[in-house]
Amino acid sequence: MATLSRTLRPLCRTATSRLASTRTTASAQTLRSARAFSTTPRRKDVDLTDVTPTPITHMSETETMMAEAVSKFAQEQIGPKVRDMDEAETMDATVVEQLFEQGLMGIEIPEEYGGSGMNFTSAIIAIEELARVDPSVSVLVDVHNTLVNTAVMKHGTADIHRKWLPQLASGTVGSFCLSEPASGSDAFAMQTKAEKTAGGYKINGSKMWITNSMEAGFFIVFANLDPSKGYKGITAFIVEKDTPGFGIAKKEKKLGIRASSTCVLNFDDVEIPKANLLGEEGKGYKIAISILNEGRIGIAAQMTGLALGAWENAAGYVWNDRKQFGQLIGTFQGMQHQLAQSYTEIAAARALVYNAARKKEAGQDFVMDAAMAKLYASQVAGRVAGSAVEWMGGMGFVREGIAEKMFRDSKIGAIYEGTSNIQLQTIAKQLQGQYTR
Numbered sequence: 001m002a003t004l005s006r007t008l009r010p011l012c013r014t015a016t017s018r019l020a021s022t023r024t025t026a027s028a029q030t031l032r033s034a035r036a037f038s039t040t041p042r043r044k045d046v047d048l049t050d051v052t053p054t055p056i057t058h059m060s061e062t063e064t065m066m067a068e069a070v071s072k073f074a075q076e077q078i079g080p081k082v083r084d085m086d087e088a089e090t091m092d093a094t095v096v097e098q099l100f101e102q103g104l105m106g107i108e109i110p111e112e113y114g115g116s117g118m119n120f121t122s123a124i125i126a127i128e129e130l131a132r133v134d135p136s137v138s139v140l141v142d143v144h145n146t147l148v149n150t151a152v153m154k155h156g157t158a159d160i161h162r163k164w165l166p167q168l169a170s171g172t173v174g175s176f177c178l179s180e181p182a183s184g185s186d187a188f189a190m191q192t193k194a195e196k197t198a199g200g201y202k203i204n205g206s207k208m209w210i211t212n213s214m215e216a217g218f219f220i221v222f223a224n225l226d227p228s229k230g231y232k233g234i235t236a237f238i239v240e241k242d243t244p245g246f247g248i249a250k251k252e253k254k255l256g257i258r259a260s261s262t263c264v265l266n267f268d269d270v271e272i273p274k275a276n277l278l279g280e281e282g283k284g285y286k287i288a289i290s291i292l293n294e295g296r297i298g299i300a301a302q303m304t305g306l307a308l309g310a311w312e313n314a315a316g317y318v319w320n321d322r323k324q325f326g327q328l329i330g331t332f333q334g335m336q337h338q339l340a341q342s343y344t345e346i347a348a349a350r351a352l353v354y355n356a357a358r359k360k361e362a363g364q365d366f367v368m369d370a371a372m373a374k375l376y377a378s379q380v381a382g383r384v385a386g387s388a389v390e391w392m393g394g395m396g397f398v399r400e401g402i403a404e405k406m407f408r409d410s411k412i413g414a415i416y417e418g419t420s421n422i423q424l425q426t427i428a429k430q431l432q433g434q435y436t437r
């Protein structure tokens with residue numbers, strides 16, 4: 001990795017500094033050979049033939065340090081604010097500032113642009129560790145890194161890289177605007193339109209459910225430039241927050257991840273320059289599909305982190321605090337078995353997540369793996385967070401600790417970046433392709 005010699009921001013510096021003494025393991029060699037832009041096509045040259053197999057959840061020293069540093073940061077800096085942010089349905093601006101300061105908003109952005117220059121799995125680790133404490137903060141980081149930054153790195157021109165990557169790494173939050181009131185699962189049936197103007201493009205329409213929109217200054221907007229071509233007219237554009245005609249119409253009030261902003265956006269004759277075209281005209285659907293395939297691994301990581309956080313919170317209570325019938329409630333066999341079952345399911349979900357991440361980094365086809373990871377991790381998160389409320393009895397049900405919040409937050413895993421039915425469709429389609437004679 002090109003990051004080793006550079007002075008990085010606190011968390012990523014901690015994570016990368018130890019790599020100087022990295023053992024010459026096969027996985028470290030694989031990581032070193034990886035390029036800073038961790039996109040699948042660029043990594044097709046990684047040859048795994050002679051790599052000694054390691055456990056799927058094995059992390060390099062850099063990644064281990066990343067996990068430890070983000071965990072500490074999340075517990076110490078975000079933990080005390082989680083309940084208040086949820087009640088206020090607002091992301092604390094200081095938290096966003098800290099995420100930038102810590103290098104967590106430019107994890108894969110190359111160092112030359114002010115990013116941390118780390119690999120995709122490091123981003124997954126950060127998303128997971130943040131979700132253990134607060135899934136709302138986790139999704140802010142997830143959307144910014146795995147959707148927005150990745151789309152810019154993968155599809156932006158050199159000028160776009162020079163202009164935007166330093167800002168995305170240092171202080172400008174990003175949003176990814178695909179869904180609309182009438183197009184959710186059928187995302188490419190979008191109504192938002194773009195037309196060419198003398199200086200560039202004009203966008204009209206509206207987007208719905210857009211994460212990070214209250215905090216964001218940078219929006220990747222998908223609009224149809226040529227509806228006569230159907231989905232092949234869909235094109236990706238960059239829209240800046242202060243562009244005339246662009247506005248936030250409504251902030252949603254939600255069941256879970258309430259500190260994460262989700263808004264309806266309006267585009268009323270929004271004029272943007274030619275330079276704000278992201279990728280090629282008519283290639284927006286390809287960009288959206290490829291970015292969301294990667295993004296799903298991020299949501300899967302958010303869900304495994306959430307499940308683990310809910311489990312740990314309840315385990316701490318039943319094995320240390322609460323006694324009934326003269327003994328700690330976690331020492332009853334009925335409770336022990338449920339705790340063991342849930343932990344096993346979390347471990348299985350994590351294995352799917354890390355396998356999908358490693359396959360992506362190795363340049364292998366990971367589409368079905370990402371769908372399986374997201375599907376299963378969100379199911380596990382729902383089951384475990386629900387059980388955790390029950391294990392804590394009344395204390396799990398009240399809005400004091402995090403148990404009830406984690407349960408509410410878990411529901412979103414089955415909805416965004418493709419519902420569970422859509423993941424099942426992806427998996428079934430791939431399987432049918434393999435098994436049809």
Ligand SMILES: Cc1cc2nc3c(=O)[nH]c(=O)nc-3n(C[C@H](O)[C@H](O)[C@H](O)COP(=O)(O)OP(=O)(O)OC[C@H]3O[C@@H](n4cnc5c(N)ncnc54)[C@H](O)[C@@H]3O)c2cc1C
Nearest residue numbers: 176177178179184185209210211262415416417418419421
């Ligand atoms: C909190 C939140 C944050 C979000 N953030 C973003 C964001 O940042 N950017 C963005 O672009 N979008 C975002 N979304 C939108 C999200 O991706 C969509 O909500 C999701 O794709 C589902 O679309 P929908 O809500 O219209 O549901 P629908 O598509 O109406 O689906 C409703 C139900 O019908 C089922 N269904 C639909 N089609 C099929 C089918 N073919 N086969 C079987 N079942 C089917 C679905 O599985 C689901 O159970 C967000 C949504 C939420 C709630």
